[in-house]
Amino acid sequence: MLPHNRQLTLAIVDDHPIVIEGLKNLLVSEEHFTIMSFTTGKEVLAYLKTDVVAILLLDIALPDMSGLELCKEIKKKNPDTVVLAISNQAERSIIIQMLQNGASGYLLKNASADELLDCIDRGMKGEQALSSEVKKILAQPSPNHWEGIPSLTKREKEILRLIAEGFSSTDIADKLFLSQLTVETHRRNIIQKFQTTNMFSVIKLAMEHRII
Template sequence: MNVADPIRVLVVDDHAVVRRGVIAYLEALEDVEVADEAGDGQEALDLLSRAAAHGELPDVVLMDLQMPGMDGVTATGEVLRRFPGLKVVILTSFGESERVHAALESGASGYLLKDARPAEVDAALRAAVRDEVFLDAAVTRRLTQEMRAPRTGLGVLTAREKEVLILIAEGRSNKDIAKHLVISERTARTHVSHLLTKMGLSSRTQAALMAVKEGLVQPR
């Protein structure tokens, strides 16, 4: 995606009123375009398949979790399996923390409360397309209280990998990490991959949550 291109978003939620509210938020943001909307996971996958056939995939999917039929957790995994270039940002409520954990394990890039302010929605979308992490502070506190300890712990990380972990939790992309540490982007990617493997985690967002839980950074 070029800098000048709008961020194209597919909104997925089974409640029409919620969808209309989210779409109204998005339409008020500069450089954001609503690509389409869907009422459940299967409809979202069908829309994405048709969009892919025409070379018109969106950049980000805003995904509700609790939906009839194919729920948001299953849909997130399927979206990222079939369309690995897409980003999924979860729309959640405080009662869905277990589902949020499952969605993050499926590869979701971040999460927002359904009553998030427009600025937070904007920040989450922009973080996703830059391959960065957006952590809603209120949800993060809940998630870190429930998060299981990593299988190996922070002690297995090198000093450099801990630096990289902190930068991930600050929302830095691989490019930003490389610039900050004066290393190549390829080396930054390698550090990220190694620390995820060592800690038994599957995504940057999970790593950022663990950094918050371990007190390396504070939730924003």
């Protein structure tokens, strides 16, 4: 069980410093937490080998690995750590997958400070913790067994089209004036949205559903 008689560690895992600072400012009044922050999955996994984290706020799009897989890994090795996803990803399929991978809750990054604190409290009590907008998304009926046609952003569609045309990540980065890391992050997000493991399957499904 998690210790409740001493300071608990709350970890934020997000690769955007402004998000980390914003969350720290929202949590500054929570005196029973010591707040840590990490920008990659590898960093937090290394920390968890020797230290206990009571609750972990986890972004899904990380530079080195998927938050979905990271959640599963954390819960396997540190089952007492409460994981709350906090993301811009509003896809029903991703929310469901995150919860199936062991997350205790899911919030969108536009959630209010009160919602965040309430979800942390619920998570610590062993309850499911969902922001109001996530509850609405999950309440919508799934259109078919495959959790609906993913909604891609304009940039994701642009990158997917170029991948389908045979361009490499380096070529796409040069073409769109992006870093290669940004292109790779978009690739991972697209694969996650299609609930598959490789880009070949994504392209096949995208063509079948006339996304590209």
